[in-house]
Amino acid sequence: MTQAWYHIVVIGTDLAGLMYAALAARLGYRVAVIGQGARPNAYRTGGYVFLREPERFYGFASSPAVSRVFGELSLGIEMKNRPRAIHPTLQVVLPHHRIDVAGHRRQWERELDRELPGAIGRFDAFEQWAAEATRATDPAIAAEVAYPPSGLRGRSAYRKIVAGVEGLVEPGDDALAPWFDGPEQRAVIAGALGHLTGLSGDLAPIAVARLWTHLRAGLYRIPGGLDGLKEIFLRKLREQSSDFRPDAAVSELVVRRGKVVAVRLADRHEAIGCQLVVGNIEPHRFLSLVPRDQRHDAFHASLAGLVPAGWRLTVNLGVQQRVVPAGMGPEVVVVGDPEARLAGANSLWIARPGHGSAGGDGRPGPGVLQVTTTLTARGAAPTLGAAERLVEGTLAQLRRVIPWLDDHIEALDVPALTTDPASGRPALDPLELAPIMGRPLSHTLGATAVAPSSAYKNVLICGDLLYQGLGFEGTCLAALQTLALSRQLVRMKTALSSERKLLG
Numbered sequence: 001m002t003q004a005w006y007h008i009v010v011i012g013t014d015l016a017g018l019m020y021a022a023l024a025a026r027l028g029y030r031v032a033v034i035g036q037g038a039r040p041n042a043y044r045t046g047g048y049v050f051l052r053e054p055e056r057f058y059g060f061a062s063s064p065a066v067s068r069v070f071g072e073l074s075l076g077i078e079m080k081n082r083p084r085a086i087h088p089t090l091q092v093v094l095p096h097h098r099i100d101v102a103g104h105r106r107q108w109e110r111e112l113d114r115e116l117p118g119a120i121g122r123f124d125a126f127e128q129w130a131a132e133a134t135r136a137t138d139p140a141i142a143a144e145v146a147y148p149p150s151g152l153r154g155r156s157a158y159r160k161i162v163a164g165v166e167g168l169v170e171p172g173d174d175a176l177a178p179w180f181d182g183p184e185q186r187a188v189i190a191g192a193l194g195h196l197t198g199l200s201g202d203l204a205p206i207a208v209a210r211l212w213t214h215l216r217a218g219l220y221r222i223p224g225g226l227d228g229l230k231e232i233f234l235r236k237l238r239e240q241s242s243d244f245r246p247d248a249a250v251s252e253l254v255v256r257r258g259k260v261v262a263v264r265l266a267d268r269h270e271a272i273g274c275q276l277v278v279g280n281i282e283p284h285r286f287l288s289l290v291p292r293d294q295r296h297d298a299f300h301a302s303l304a305g306l307v308p309a310g311w312r313l314t315v316n317l318g319v320q321q322r323v324v325p326a327g328m329g330p331e332v333v334v335v336g337d338p339e340a341r342l343a344g345a346n347s348l349w350i351a352r353p354g355h356g357s358a359g360g361d362g363r364p365g366p367g368v369l370q371v372t373t374t375l376t377a378r379g380a381a382p383t384l385g386a387a388e389r390l391v392e393g394t395l396a397q398l399r400r401v402i403p404w405l406d407d408h409i410e411a412l413d414v415p416a417l418t419t420d421p422a423s424g425r426p427a428l429d430p431l432e433l434a435p436i437m438g439r440p441l442s443h444t445l446g447a448t449a450v451a452p453s454s455a456y457k458n459v460l461i462c463g464d465l466l467y468q469g470l471g472f473e474g475t476c477l478a479a480l481q482t483l484a485l486s487r488q489l490v491r492m493k494t495a496l497s498s499e500r501k502l503l504g
Contacts (some may be wrong), residue, residue, distance in 0.1 A: 001475070003270045003271065003272075003389050003431050004272050004273070005030075005272070005273040005274065005434060006033045006242075006243075006272060006273070006274050006275075007024075007029040007030045007054070007274065007275050007276065007431060008021070008024055008030070008032070008274060008277075008278060008490065009032050009263050009272055009274040009277050009278070010031060010033045010034065010186045010249050010278045011034050011036050011263070011279055011280055011281060011286060012279060013034075013035060013036070013038035013279035013280065014035070014245075014280045014462070015226065015229065015233075015462055015473045015475050016228060016383075016463055016464060016465045016467075016476075016478035016482075017033075017278060017279075017280025017462040017479070018230050018237075018280070018461050019069050019233055019475070019478075019479035020203070020228055020462055020478070020480075020483055021237050021242070021278075021376055021481045022073055022234075022236040022240075023069065023072060023073065023479060023480075023483050024483060024486060025081065025240035026072065026073060026236065026238075026240060027483075027487075029242075029486070030238060030241070030242055031240075031276075032244075032272060032457050033099060033234070033237065033242075033243070033244045033280075034245050034248050034250055034263070034265075034318065035245060035247055035248055036248075036249050036250060038053065038246065039271075039431075040227050041053055041055070041139055042225065042363060042364070043415075045411065046410065046411030046413065047318065047411060048318035048364070048365065048411045048440065049363060049364045049368070049370055049409070050316035050364065050368060050370065051226075051314070051316070051317075051353055051364060051370055052314060053226060053312075053314065053354065053434065053487070054195075054314070054349065054351055054372050055219075055221075055225045055226050056121075056195075056219060056331075056472060057219065057220045057229075057472075058084055058214045058215060058218060058220060058471070058472055058473075059214040059472055060218075060220060061217060062134075062213060062214050062217040063141070063210075063214055063473045063476070064138050064142040065142070065301045065338050065473050065474045065476040066426065066473055067141070067322065068476070068480060069476045069479055069480065071269075081407070082218035082222055082223055083216045083221065084220060084221045084222075084223075085103075085220055086218070086220065086270050086330050087102075087103075087217065087329055088100040088101060088102045088329050089094070089102065089103055089216070089218055089328035089331045090219065090331050090332070090333060090369070090499060091328070091331065091333070092187075092191055092332075093333065093334045093401060094184055094187060095336070095337070096340060097184065098115065099112070099115045099188060099189070099241075100223065100329065101110050101192070101215070101216070101219070102160060103216065103237060104263070104396060117182065117187075118264050120474075121186075122180055122181070123186060123188075124172075125179060125241065126176075126179035126180070126189070126212075127212070127213075127216065127454065129179070129209065130208070130209040130212050133165075133168050133209035133224050134210050134213040134214075134472075135162070135270040137165055137168055137169065137206050137445070138349060139475070140161050140162055140165065140169065140206075140385075140445055141210075141445075141477060143157075143161045144484045145158055145281060145319065145478070146160060146441065146453065146481055146484055146485050147443060147444040147445055147447070147448070147461055147481065148252050148443040148444050148450060149317065149355075150449055150453065155168045155443075156437075159445055160336055165206075167447055167464065168204070168206045169204060169206050169445045170204055170442065171203065171204045171439060171440060172202070172205070174202050175202070175203060175205040176190060176208065182337035183339045184281070184338045186338070187308050187342065188190055188336045188337035189212060190342055191333045191342055192212075192215060193208060193212065194205075194342050194343070194374070195333065195347070195349040195372065195419065196211050196360075196471040197211060197468070197469050198312075198434070198435075198437065198464070198465070198468025198469060198471070198474075199436065199437055199438070199439075199440060199447075199449065199468065199469040200309040200310055200374075200436050200437070200438055201438060201439060203308070203470070204446020204447070205438070205446075206445055206446055206447075207447060207470055209447075210473060211470065211473075214471075214472075214473060216253070218358070219331060219332060225363065227352065232462060239274050240330050248265050248266075249265065249266045249267075250263045250265060250268035250289055251265065251267075251289070252264040252291060252318060253277060253289045254271060254458070255290060255291060255294040258456060258457050258458040260274065260277045260458055261273065263289075275458050275490045276458045276459075276460065276486060276490050277460070278459075278460045278461075278462050278482060278486075279459070279460070279461045279462065279463060280462050280463045281462050282464075282465065283463070283465060284306075286463075287300065287303060287454070287460065290456075293384075296455035296456070297454065299454065301457030306379070306437070306449065306450065307377070308377055308435035308438075309376070309436055309437060310343065310374045310375055310376045310433055310434055310435065310437060310438060311374070311375045311377075311382050311433035312372055312373075312374060312375075312434035312435075313372065313375045313387060313390055313391075313394075313414070313416060313433060314370060314371070314372050314395050314414070315371040315372075315391055315395070315412075315413055316368065316369070316371040316374070316411075316412070316413045316414070317368070317398075317405075317412055318367055318369075318412075319368075319369060319405070319409055319410060320408040320409070320410065321366050321367045323407075324350070324367075324369075325353070325402065330351070330352045330355035330356070331350075331351055332349070332350040333348070333350075334347070334348040334349075334350060334398075335347055336397055340366060343373075343376050343472040344374055344390060344393060345390060346371060348371050348372070348373050348394060348397055349371055350370070350401070351369070351372070352366070352370075353368060353370055354367070356370045361402075365405070367419075367430055369411070370449075371398060373390065373393055373394050375387060375390050382430070382433060383428070383431065384426060384427065384428045387416060387433075388426075391414055391417070396494075412479050414432075415429070416429050416432040416433050417429075418432075430466065435465060437449035437450070437468070440469055443466075444467060445469075445470075447467045447469035447470045447474055448465070448466055448467045448474070450465045452466055452478070452482055452485055453485060457489075458489055458490075460481045460482055460486065462478055462479070463478070465483075466478035466481070
């Protein structure tokens with residue numbers, strides 16, 4: 001028997017699903033969010049506060065998806081004062097160059113003239129194309145049509161939305177190739193975009209254009225970071241009389257005739273009835289909750305073939321503040337060899353999340369360096385040895401930027417490297433590795449390798465993997481797309497509709 005009932009149960013606390021849950025509650029749906037073993041992004045070790053995932057927020061003034069999420073939750077005024085722009089937006093370090101990607105036009109010109117003489121024309125042409133492509137594809141981002149579309153009506157709507165921009169919304173050749181004639185020029189753009197997207201390989205032109213346009217509009221710090229942003233959406237959820245159960249976990253989905261009728265909670269002998277279930281964790285983990293005898297075999301087989309092309313690895317360092325070079329920006333992309341593949345230790349993003357802060361408020365202090373890089377795939381799952389080698393390569397690359405690093409390290413932690421409690425031997429925690437997917441699905445704006453719909457009548461997939469090709473804008477798009485599908489699957493009964501039914 002069920003002890004409670006909700007319109008929607010959201011399993012997990014990825015940011016996209018929390019945005020979605022708050023938006024759904026705002027529409028009048030009764031929503032329950034189950035923590036499912038969620039971990040906060042900030043954690044403490046060795047006397048320092050570190051972050052598990054990078055916090056790269058952008059698009060507040062340039063993305064219709066970001067604006068709509070915060071606008072519909074009446075967060076426009078609140079968020080107008082909360083995000084703090086980072087200056088310079090980004091610093092790109094090449095073997096012989098250091099370029100500040102500045103928002104101010106004159107400063108940007110000076111940077112390029114000093115470091116890459118004669119390149120300003122090529123960057124101007126690229127940025128003009130990117131801005132025009134972004135404007136041209138804004139309607140596709142703002143549309144309430146699920147990607148990929150289903151049915152004749154959905155496919156017809158998709159064709160209308162992308163009419164005139166078909167060449168921008170599907171992956172093809174290298175979108176940067178027409179604009180730059182040297183690897184160093186190209187690395188300024190590709191080095192940054194490779195860390196903003198969650199897809200590998202050549203990105204669709206829409207992703208290249210939109211990611212760079214939003215980046216040039218500014219990166220932002222948000223008080224409380226990712227944890228603080230999640231708390232904003234959870235607060236909005238609670239204000240609408242919906243629930244968040246941080247310590248609960250779902251052990252099984254109760255399925256009847258291809259439809260989930262309830263979720264069973266672990267260690268509680270409790271079941272929660274629902275009309276719709278939304279997976280807000282990694283899709284394989286979420287759909288493993290379907291009992292084996294109730295599984296849609298073809299769908300699960302296709303999901304099993306969805307393996308990452310790589311993983312995002314985080315290396316955290318606590319250093320004495322004087323070790324940081326005076327000219328080092330708060331966000332830095334380091335490219336070791338512009339002519340080689342921009343992955344692994346050859347491309348690092350170094351963040352200083354405590355830059356400009358005093359620390360001591362549960363957030364990283366000024367001596368924290370967070371380094372993220374890509375662990376390329378060599379099979380269906382990463383190996384401990386590959387991760388350890390990447391950490392060593394990352395530290396070696398970091399020493400080239402900060403030669404005296406080893407003399408001033410006070411703490412070093414890699415969240416993905418842990419110890420097996422049974423054997424006491426080193427182990428790899430896959431939950432601390434963010435998957436990077438390969439080629440996106442067709443008719444998804446080149447933005448996702450995972451579809452939001454599933455083979456089950458009332459099960460949707462949200463979470464960090466959905467539309468990750470567009471970075472933070474994709475997170476907001478995932479929330480809106482899931483909401484659009486939910487409104488089709490779960491119709492709210494209003495007083496007016498009830499009256500019409502009685503009169504009919």
